[in-house]
Amino acid sequence: MPSSLITIAIKLSPFEALYGRRCRTPLFWNQTGEKQVFRPDLIRDPEQQIKMVRENLRVAQSRQKSYADVRRRDLTFKVDDFMYLKVSPMRGIRRFNMKGKLAPRYIGLFKIVERKGEVAYKLELPSNLSGIHNVFHVSQLKKCLREDLTYTEHPVKILETSERVTRNRRVKMCRVQWKHHTEDEATWERE
Incomplete structure (x- = not known):
């Protein structure tokens, strides 16, 4: 210029x-x-x-x-929360036995031990990461919601039944329509 x-x-x-x-x-x-x-x-x-x-x-x-x-938000975490740690991807560097695009972006589930200042947290790291300093900025952390994120679907009605014959036994099957799904999305389940 x-x-x-x-x-x-x-x-x-x-x-x-x-x-x-x-x-x-x-x-x-x-x-x-x-x-x-x-x-x-x-x-x-x-x-x-x-x-x-x-x-x-x-x-x-x-x-x-x-x-x-406009897009910034304050991140605060509690002690005993579980976090993922961001691993910055760099070209050509092998991280966690993976190279390039297949390398993980986040690792772990690490427990917060204490808060250090306004925007830093101390994590409980395993022994294989002992060479890494254990205090991280909030921009390097991602909160883990829960390990057991599952939901149950409830059946609404049984549309039809049938019996399938295998080599040595008979299996009774029924076509079930689930809640919040259409009849086209019904699945075959064992009785």
Whole structure:
């Protein structure tokens, strides 16, 4: 990027912010004489220039922060919760005996031992991960909901029955329609 272009964040060119005057290009020399280039009013007070640049940067930073805060949420966990630990995927590096796309993104189910500060937690790691520091930022953790995430489906009605004959026995089967499913999605079950 040329140093004569004006940046949006500081509303000046980098050259002008650094030296307090505009960059002298051949075009600039031809349009104005040397006398006009070195006028005292062209060179601003350096302290005033620094204040203006800092204020413009602060405004740009707060604008970018407001964009980032739209999707941000505070994560808090409790002691004795179970977490998955994020393993950052890197190309060509073998992690947990897998390479590339097949390498796991999260490992474990690790128990939180204690909270360290506002955004860090200490985990109880197994002995095979003893070389890794056991305090992690919340961005590296993912909460495990429960191991036993199952649900039971309840039958609504039996649509038909049949008997299947195998080599040495007969198996009675019935076609069952389940709750929240249509008749086309009915399954054959043993009686």
